[in-house]
Amino acid sequence: MKTSRLAALAALALVVTGCGSSTGSTDGAAGDGGPPPILTVWQMGPGSPEQTTFLDGVEAEFRKNYPNTDVVIKYVPWSQAATAFQKAAAGGEGPDVTEIGNTDVQSHIEQGNLADISAEVNAWPEGKDLNKGALANDQANGKTYAVPWYGGVRAVWYRKDWFAELNIAVPKSWPELVAAARKIQDTKKVPGIAAPSDQTNAILSFVWANGGDIAAKEGNKWVGKLADPKARQALEFYTGLVRTERVAPDKYVGKNELQGPQQDFALGQLGMYIDGSWALPELKQIKDDSANWGTFPVPGPTGGTAPVFSGGSDLAIWQTTKSKKASFDYITVLNNKRNAQVFADSQKFLPQFTDLLRGSRYASDPLMSAFATAANAGVRFTPTSKGWADYEQSKKVLPNAVKEVMQGASVETACKQADQQAGQLLNP
Amino acid sequence: MIRTRTRITPYLLILPTLVVIGALLFWPMIQIGMLSAQQVGHRQLRGEPAQWVGTDNYTAVLESDLFWSSFMHTVLFAAVAVTLTMAVGTAVGLLLNQLRGRMSNFVAGGVMIAWATPPITAAIVFSWLFGSTGGLANWVLEALPDALVGGGWRDYNWFGSPFPTYVVLTVCVVWQSFPFVAVSVLAGLKSVPGELFEAAKVDGASAWRTFWRITFPLLRPIFLVLLVLSIIWDFKVFTQLFVMSGLANRDAYNLSLFAYAEAFGSMNAKLGLGSAIATVLTVILLVVTALYVRMMVRRGELA
Incomplete structure (x- = not known):
């Protein structure tokens, strides 16, 4: 009895060490062994009953052609996506199909995580x-590794009832935005607008609107551009909401839009904040006051509409899959035009098919029209460098720079430091 | 024949333990040591050969401003948190020893709940308590008279700068770690013969004097172990800080969070750099612990 337990322990020890040294699979082409018994699909986010119902429907549709595949x-x-993908790469236990955030796609490609699906995409009518x-x-490099699935842009959420009561017109420029925030703050005794420091994608809208950018490619190298006057002025304005104009509270410094602004807005303790259309289900969950909420596009400095970052998710096939064909067939069901529209509607996102976006359905929707307007005015992407993931996620360069300025550091120094980091991180 | 067998037997008996510890502890440590001299990302995890970079990772770590602020935060936090944990834990242990019946069970039960709470749960609870929307701490501080605590607490941002962040972190970590000290001290106290305390009482010694002259010397070995364990635990606090301030507040990093940000913070894993930070942290811990244990052994207190 005792010996067998010892033997079991020793065996366990061997198994553990065996796991430590990873198996040496190479970058060979993804295999194709016909209809697989199981197709593993990773979806990002906590999931919701609606999403599960939707995915059940997709599975039923998919199984018409693959009756034996589960x-x-x-x-x-x-928040665990990065670690989950790292484990998948290290342990070989990856998905077949996975959703990936659109800012992570270039990193995945560079790391060799995704299967080349150029031929499949070309042969797909939709x-x-x-x-x-x-x-x-x-x-x-001329190859396709993923397809866009859904996307969304940010706009300003505001209290329609307060704007009406205080006779505030929808702000069309930065000074009007500040004036509106101040009026709310003075009469309603709640902060006028939220300017959290950890909201890279919203802050970028201000930078772009002023004609600046975060970085630009010069030759083969990415060069940080925040210290250029136009970008710097935009950051001065954004941080100034907290620091000089005092229409945004400092309780959101060091936080993102979900760590305070969202709750406060839903609870009627905040005049305006910037978030995506996808926030509506969550806002309603906190307090359903949606009759009093409205949205307008982030304005440009002297008028017009600020360019917005197109956030969203894409679908890709993991490099080590044994059934690439079935995986792509699943993608073409999940992301056919009808399913894409149904899913985007339920999550308050926009589908990624040009003809669906141009339709009239968005223009007439009171909450969604601001987002559609912003999307039509021009979406922008962040630098397509694989180092963007470091800049945005692990180093949070822009949020930390903005925070420093909000707490008293000089804009010039913070921007110069951020550009220095951009030079290092975006040129790995 | 018989003599050699006796010599080998003890080693054979210890072998299974050594194999398990070796596989679960020493081998990963050796791997971390090796990783820290390599450049390791996803491709290398999948099996591609890693590039050896010598001491580059260490140079990069030591040259980073963030390393030094993280280092300072780690050391200061550990010093304060360990002191408070030991003081509060000992006090509660003494209290538990005095209590009888229902009250004793009540206090012990309360203490156990704090101990049993997982770090992530505690972190979320404390970030709500000290949150700016509906946070209990701000509400209480605002309700108290301004003369006592000052005004403007309603929207106070506890996680906006390092000092208040670490105040909350200290409260949270101490709240979770003092029960272990309290229970261990209680167990020690139960083993001290009652006559000693009675004698002290007869001689008219104060409680303070009784503690330092009788309790503390007798329980010194227990305190030593508790102290070393507390130092180790408080040096590597991660979960609570990650939940409370996270990656968007690098001015409040400690070494564990710094290592996480470098190694796992984004899709571009940098396991070599992360390992180098982990190695530095381990070495610091080993030095601190070794110094302390040596000091105690010299005094003959462990014998």
Whole structure:
């Protein structure tokens, strides 16, 4: 009895060490062994009953052609996505199909995580109507590694009832935005607007609107551009909401839009904040006051509409899959025009097919029209460098720079430091 | 024949343990040491050969401003948190020893709940308590008279700068770690013969004097172990800080969070750099612990 337990322990020890040294699989082409018994699909986010129902429907549709394949869905919270993919790469236990955040696609491609699906996408009839800009973000060296699935842009959420009561017109420029915030703050005794420091994609809108950019490619190298006057002025304005104009509270410094602004807005303790259309279900969950909420596009400095970052998700096939054909067939069901529209509607996102976006359905929707207007005015992408993931996620360069300025550092110094980091991180 | 067998037997008996510890502890440590001299990302995890970079990772770590601020935060936090944990834990242990019946169970139960709470749960609870929307701490501070605590607490941002962040972190970590000290001290106290305390009482010694002259010397070995363990635990606090301030507040990093940000913070894993930070942290811990244990052994207190 005792010896067998010892033997078991020793065996366990061997197994553990065996796991430590990873198996040496190479970058060979993804295999194709016919219809697989199981197709593993990773979805990002916590999942919701609606999403599960939707995915059940997709599975039923997919199984018309693959009656013997069981689709297994795994929800990976966004905050654990990076670690989950690292484990998949190290342990070989990856998904077949996975959702990936659009800012991570270039990193995945560079790391060799994704299967080349250029031929499949070319042969997919509906693929021709995919949004060209979004598709370009999924390509490298002339090959396609993912397809856009859904996307969304940010706009300003505001209290329609307060604007009406105080006779405030929808702000069309930065000074009007400040004036509106101040009026709310003075009469309603709640902060006028939220300017959290950890909201890279919203802050970028201000930079772009002023004609600046975060970085630009000069020759083969990415060069940080925040210290250029136009970008710097935009950051001066954004941080100034907290520091000089005092229409945004400092309780959101060091936080993102979900760590305070969202709750406060839903609870009627905040006049305006910047978030995506996808925030509506969450806002309603906190307090359903949606009759009093409205949205307007982030304005430009002296008028017009600020360019917005197109956030969203793409679908890709993991490099080590044994059934590439079935995986792509699943993608063409999940992301056919009808399913794409249904899913985008339920999550308050926009589908990524050009013809669906141009339809009249968005123009007439009171909450969605601001987002559609912003999307039409021009979406932008962040630098397509694989180092962007470091800049945006692990180093959070822009949020930390903005925070420093909000707490008293000089804009010039903070921008110069951020540009220095951009030079290092974006040129790995 | 018989003599050699006796010599080998003890080693054979210890072998299974050594194999398990070796596989689970020493081998990963050796791997971390090796990783810290390599450039390791996803491709290398999948099996591609890693590039050896010598001491580059260490140079990069030591040259970073963030390393030094993280280092300072780690050391200061550990010093304060360990002191508070030991003081509060000992006090509660003494209290538990005095209590009888229902009250004793009540206090012990309360203490156990703090101990049993997982770090992630505690971190979320404390970030809500000290949150700016509906946070209990700000509400209480605002309700208290301004003369006592000052005004303007309603929207106070506890996680906006390092000092208040670490105040909350200290409260949270101490709240979770003092129960272990309290229970260990209680167990020690139960083993001290009652006559000693009675004698002290007869002689008219104060409680303070009784503690330092009787309790503390007798329980010194227990305190030593508790102290070393607390130092180790408080040096590597990660979960709570990650939840409370996270990656968007690098001015409040400690070494664990710094290592995480470098190694796992984004899709571009940099396991070599992360390993180098982990190695530095381990070495610091080993030095601190070794110094302390040596000091105690010299005094003959462990014998």
